[in-house]
Amino acid sequence: MTAQDAGEVLIVTGMSGAGRTTAANALEDLGWYVVDNLPPQMLRPLLDLSELAGGSLPKVAAVVDVRGRDLFAELPRITQALRHGRHLRVLFLDASDDVLVRRFESVRRPHPLQGEGTLLDGIHRERARLARVRESADLIVDTSNNNIHQLATRIVDLFATEGSARHTLTVMSFGFKYGLPSDADLVADMRFLPNPFWVEDLKSLTGKDDAVRDYVFGQPGAVEFLDAYVAALQPVLAGYQRENKPHSTVAVGCTGGKHRSVATAEELARRLAALPGVAVRVKHRDLGRE
Template identity: 80%
Template structure:
């Protein structure tokens, strides 16, 4: 989405999530895309902000409000306020998350305490924040796990996520991943490609990836591979139509194999090719674990 793109007047995005998960980086990326960003906004100010953006129309078409636990007791009202504002409004919630150990390393790197740490440890603060944010995370429209992103990668990912095609009502990210590195926490749907033989055990293919023609040919040569991909792509079509009808703007289809290097990469790319051209849908491809040892 570029600054000149036409979007519904009064569109507002609430950016929230765990402290240390990259809210500032996400806000900067949105600002670069032309969003008007308001940081550390009390939830009670969301309603007048949304009304202002609607009155401003094309002069203020996209507003991102960063809301987090720095608001103290005011923050607890966010789930209720968000539910009330959703009716008939172009409002979405972006939730940024990361693994606890990653958050600890990030706080230690900047030598700052967690906002909910008090007299306890960093882990205590993170645990309290997770408990407080649980209802918001459950109702979020987009969940992004930033554990494996540096600030530059996260900025690029956020820009890609919110740079949807002008005519698209829904953006689907097809993501390959390795089960041995854990399920993607932001996945809406998961496909398991471990029913196919693993090219890892072929000495000629082990060092290659699903991006290489030889691996693609090997994966697709096995019985059931093409049949599954065709059937799964067909099954996704009514799901993506339903997401549009329910005004769900983003989704993640995760495709996994053991290491996220061969079978899942081939399948994810094949799915993207089959989903491209669906009415109202923009399709993105992402390989989460490609290149990891």
């Protein structure tokens, strides 16, 4: 693989307290390989590694900042050299001085360049060191008016691949007699429908079988419930995307987790997979238990 064929590279830098960690976490959730607190001199070996890794490291992000001490001064020169032959961008995160002061005071940590001075002294020193980097940045994001959730959403908006999922939904069937799933965000109870377990021809089958599925959705209220539940979940899942909640689990239960819940989970997943920005996976927790 040549450098031109290698994947995208993003350098995340900017003011301390402006949200580098939040941005890095959001990028990681999008599937980027993220390295934090990397000295600029290690960027070339990282890019070489990404080329050798081929498709397993299609997108690499490196957080580079003044924690690298005197090594950080080399960032503009190294970045310029690396731009030749690679799709490389620099994201600079910034915020106003008063906002940065409040953020540092809220976590009760000193600024990395504060030394024996005040918070503002450290902020001013950092601005001076970052001036050249800011001028050459491809993207500048001012986070002064953003909380961590809003910033994460902005990062997703900037770097999510067109058409890629912004939320991963797990639809999980389970049996109430084995306990509620501890990681469920929402729970649907299908025990209001007759149990196929008591139908001799269906007892040994599961909700994946057509005969069970037809029986479950042939019961009064079954399709009406499914229609209404899908409609109720649509604004919830859209809201999760707006709030940058990357994962959620909808648990669908019946008595043993074999018939009604399995059939409903499969159909629910099929319908929800059509929603924009949502990737759906199905898990049958208790299928196969005695």
